[in-house]
Amino acid sequence: MAKLPIISGKKALKAFRKAGWTPVRQTGSHVIMIRENYAVTLSIPMHKAVKRGTLSGIIKDAGLSVEEFVRLL
DSSP states (O other): OOOOOOBOHHHHHHHHHHTTOEEEEEETTEEEEEOTTOOOOEEEEOOSSBOHHHHHHHHHHTTOOHHHHHHHO
């Protein structure tokens, strides 16, 4: 299993865009993303460093594995 790196919110946003997610709005420091035909929305914190636990939860909500996400980076 690949170890999840600590990355910025900006890098996470780019990776989720590659996975087919689209940003729809920004509320404060969080960007809200949706995916067509998917019931879940993602809330990506636009911080300099997103904590591993937070990022891990977002990846699970997106239906990706850690390995798939790391490849998208």
